[in-house]
Amino acid sequence: MFERFTTAARDTVTGAVAEARRAGAATVTEEHLLLALLAQGALDPLGVDRAAVAAGLARARRRGGMSRADEEALAGLGIDLARIPSRVEETHGEGALAAAAPRRRTLGTSLRSALGRPEPAGGRHVPFAPGSKRVLEQSLRIAVGRGDRHIAALHLLLALLSRPGTISEVLADHGVTYAGAESGLAAA
Numbered sequence: 001m002f003e004r005f006t007t008a009a010r011d012t013v014t015g016a017v018a019e020a021r022r023a024g025a026a027t028v029t030e031e032h033l034l035l036a037l038l039a040q041g042a043l044d045p046l047g048v049d050r051a052a053v054a055a056g057l058a059r060a061r062r063r064g065g066m067s068r069a070d071e072e073a074l075a076g077l078g079i080d081l082a083r084i085p086s087r088v089e090e091t092h093g094e095g096a097l098a099a100a101a102p103r104r105r106t107l108g109t110s111l112r113s114a115l116g117r118p119e120p121a122g123g124r125h126v127p128f129a130p131g132s133k134r135v136l137e138q139s140l141r142i143a144v145g146r147g148d149r150h151i152a153a154l155h156l157l158l159a160l161l162s163r164p165g166t167i168s169e170v171l172a173d174h175g176v177t178y179a180g181a182e183s184g185l186a187a188a
Contacts (some may be wrong), residue, residue, distance in 0.1 A: 008153040027129035042153040056170040
């Protein structure tokens with residue numbers, strides 16, 4: 001599948017891995033894919049404010065990644081999601097829900113460390129989370145459905161927008177919808 005990726009799409013995938021490494025994340029998530037698209041300026045033709053989207057993602061992380069639909073479902077059960085991060089932070093410190101998962105030590109990293117050998121070139125391997133794998137698969141489906149021969153950054157963005165959750169909500173909060181992205185970026 002990756003042979004069909006354009007240079008910009010490949011740069012997005014490698015940028016997402018770099019974002020995950022920089023954050024100390026255990027896996028590459030959909031958020032890392034969006035941050036890589038933002039860093040490349042892929043959403044600039046849509047007039048997206050990179051800093052505002054990044055701030056929206058940070059707010060979502062602070063809520064533990066819960067979407068508004070999750071928040072409404074919990075409110076129906078009498079649980080105030082807005083209070084949960086505050087209560088957790090009172091006990092565990094600010095940003096506790098947004099903290100990266102601790103990195104696992106694998107046998108390979110343990111042996112390299114014991115032998116005094118450095119990490120492999122490019123840093124440690126960071127696997128893709130199931131959600132980000134589905135985004136990559138969906139980008140292929142979108143490209144095929146549109147009759148495109150290659151998978152571009154546009155297809156990755158459309159795949160992110162086609163999935164419900166915090167990523168599509170944050171983008172919608174900043175005026176980025178599937179239809180708008182499809183028409184705005186295809187014309188660019």
